[in-house]
Structures are given as C-alpha cells and as structure tokens.
Amino acid sequence: MLELIDLNLNLEGDNGKVSVLNNINLSLEKKKIYVMTGPNGGGKSSIAKVIMGIYPLTSGKILMDGIDITEKTITERARLGIGYAMQQPARFKGMKVRDMLTLAAGDNTESSLCDLLFDVGLCAQDYLDREINASFSGGELKRLEIASVLARKLKLVLFDEPEAGIDLWSFKKLTETFEDLNIKYDTTIVIISHQERILKLADQVIMVENGEISEITDKGKILDEIEMLDNSCRCRQACEIRGKSNAIECNR
C-alpha cells in the first residue's frame, strides 16, 4: 500500500548539509504491523517524517496505493489516511483534550471520546476538560498523542517510540490497542521502537542504521538475537551476531 523508492534526504545542519537518509527502498503491505528499530540517530524518525510529509525529500518517490504522493503536503497526506504520533508531542495552551480529540475524530460524542481515552489508559472524567498545557506530564502527553491518532481510522499509522514514558501497567493495554487498530480498521502500522514487547507485535522488523535500511526480517530472528544477548552477552561491544555488533540494546 505504500512504496518508498530511492529516497534521499539531506537536511541543513550546523555545519552545512547532512545526509540523513540514503537510498531508502521499502514496500509496506496493507494491514501489516512493522516495527522499525536500530540505533539512535540512525534515521528511523526521519523515515516516518518523510512519509508524513514533514521533511521534504531531496530525491525519490513515495507511492500510496499506486498514487504518487511525493509532492503532497502534510494536510493532503493526512486526508489520504496517513497519521503520525510524534515522539515528543507539543503542548497547547488553552486547548482542551476534548478539542484536540474532536478535531482528530471529527466526532464529539461523549462516548466516543471516552472510549479513545480509555484505550490509552486515561480516565475521561479527569482529562476531557483539561488543557493540554504544562501541567501535562510527558507520559500523559504521549498517551493523548496516541489517542488523537487512534481517533482517525487511518490507512497507515506511524508511531514514533510510543512506549516512551508509558508505565509498565499500561504497556499491555497499549499493545492490545495496536492490535485492535490493526484488526478493526485494516490499518497498516509502523512502530518505531526498541522494546521487545513491541517487537513481538511485528509481522516484519525493519532495521535502520546510518540512514539506510540494513535489514528487513521477521521478528523471530530478532527475538532470537535478543535472547542470545540476554543469555550470553556480558557487554554490548563484545557481542557480535552474524559478524556485526547488534543494534538491539543490551543494558547489562
């Protein structure tokens, strides 16, 4: 349903142009769950932002259901059914949770807004009339961000490290929510994550490093590698799997 063809992205850095993405080719199929993982600064978020239209491509093409969307704006892509849950969501002085979710859902019935908040583990009574201001903690903001994307019944959703700031209790709920979304609306899901439990949701795992896709594999292989790291790795630098040091974090 989505094809990235020969994507290159250069961004302006402090010391001139920086090449962020090189020759990315990727094809996402309808209704599948992809988990994008790899080291920090490798280009995962940039791929998501290029798909959403937030970063303009230096060269390459993006096709959605066969239609070229390369030149389309963020707004147009949103209306075509692409959504993006940001890694660090913005706060809005004066805007209430209710306003944000109504904008996202296009529907403001109390029950549907409550369901959305319930899905991300927030109590509607406490939150609907709260302003999205500095009083929101990082975790609360993150959940609201996810709710605002869930509200939209999309074809393709990009979640940028959704688990950051989410406590363990809510984690299970979060993974269920992703699975529901996938089943209910046939949504294709791309999750940027380093979490084993998120990796378990994946139909395919996309490894991104140094601005390139280094490997696309099934989750079994990655999970095996994690197990190996867990069992026999004393220090990450010392661990080599199939001839290269593994990108999956080993925290011992």
Place this chain on the structure above:
Amino acid sequence: MPLSVIDKKILEEVADLHEIPIGAYNIRKNGEGAGRNTTANIDIITKKDKPGIDVIIKPGTKNESVHIPVILSKDINDMVYNTFDVGADSDVLIVAGCGIHNSSCNTSQHDGIHEFFVRKGAKMKYVEKHYGEGNGSGDIVLNPKTIINVEEGGVVELEMIQIKGVDKTKRDTTVVLAKDARLVVTERLLTTNDQYAESNIKVELRGENSTAQIISRSVAQDDSNQVFHLIMRGYANCRGHIQCDSIIMDNGHVSSIPEVSAYHSDAQLIHEAAIGRIASEQLIKLMTLGLTEEEAEDTILQGFLK
C-alpha cells in the same frame, strides 16, 4: 430609543446580548441614555456633575447582573464616568462592553472611567469587552480606566477582552486589595493591521493574606503593536502571580515590561512572561490531523485566546 440592526450586532459582540438584557441595565448610545432598568436590589442613577452613572448594589444581593453596554455609531468623542458600589456580601456580574461602528473618516472615541467599591465579603465578576467595526477610514479609539477597591474578604474576577477592530487603546487598571481579598485578572487581546494597544495593570496587595493573579494572553498580527506594563506590589503577607504570554505573527511587535515589588518580607510575587511565534510542532500536529496551515493557525489562536 429603538435599537437598529447595527446596534444589535454591536450589543451581541460586547455583551453577548441579542436583545434588551434581563436584570439591571443601562445602554448608552452615542453619548446619550438609550434604555435603563433597575431592580429591587440594583439602582442606577445618572450623575449630576458629569456624564455617567452611579450603580448601587444593595448588600447581600445574590446572582444578579448589571449590563452597561456603550454603542457608538457616530464619529463622536464620548467620555463617561461610572461608579459602582457593590454592597457587602453580594455576588454580582457586571458586563461593560463598548462597541463602535465607525463608517466615517473621523475618529470615534470612547473614554470610560470606571470606579468600583467592592465592599466587605462581596464577590464581583466584571467583564469588559471591546469591539470595533465599520468600513470608514476613521480611527476607533477606546481608552478605559478602571479603578477597583476591594475591601476585606472581597473577591474580584476581571475579564478584559479586545479582539480586533480597535485601532488604538490605552487601558489603565488599578486594583487595591485589602485583607483576605482575592483578584483574578484574565486579559485577552488580539491586534491586527497597524493597531496599537497598551495595557497597564497595577495591583497593590495592601492587606494580609491578599492574593492576586494576572493571566494575560495576546496575539499581535500584521504590523500591530502591543505594550504591557503589568505591575504587582506587595505591602503585606500576600501572594501575587503574573503570567503574560504573547504570540507574535507577521511584523507584530510586543513589549512586556513587568514589575514585581515587595515592600514586606512575606510578600511572594512571581512574574512569568513569554513572547514567541506559534511553535511549528503545534502547526505540524494539527496538519497531521488534516487541517490546513491556516486552519491550524486559527485553531491554535482560538484556544490560546479562549
């Protein structure tokens, strides 16, 4: 005097009123009285020595309102002195809006001096809305002066709103708080084109345990200019907090000049001010929900100024 279509539109803007209000009211149109109603508890008397009215609210009056809209549909210079006596232990809403429709090339100006005596234990919410319209080239000028004396245990909520339409405004507000008195000021201001707005708010926390909060939010668009002097002075064991936030767009210009002064070692005063453009993450977020850039901007401003 019957109200015209223009009058009604202005009334709606400044007082959220479609028709003649319920409760006590005094409508002033082009420098003359256009309607008045008093109630058993609220009396309105025309001043003898100068233009204006005395509004006298009996002690213990609860849940009543006074509307004193001013309509200018001619290019005149109107000056008015109003005095309010809010009786002890009463709880009232006072709405003073000024709307100007200027279709001439001359200046329409309304300068109002409003003085309030909020007696012991009384609760007053005072809403002041400014609105200007008309396709003439004449300036629309509003210079309100508000002086509020709050006696022991009095609670005052002040809402000052001016969204577009007013070319020049200089607003002076002084509030003096006695023991246990509380004040919350909410200011909302949006200027466009080459409009100029100045807001000077001075709060004197004179009494023990008095508290004051000023929440000022403004947007300066196009080539407009805004200046804020928000001053809080503590003379007793008291608490005061100023929050001043402005969004600048285009070539808008905002100066925020605060003063917090403590004349007592137990005075706690805080000032926070921020000026900046709309954060791009906010715009992007709303665009990813399907809004255009303009719609996203409007939505953010609407929330900010709510």
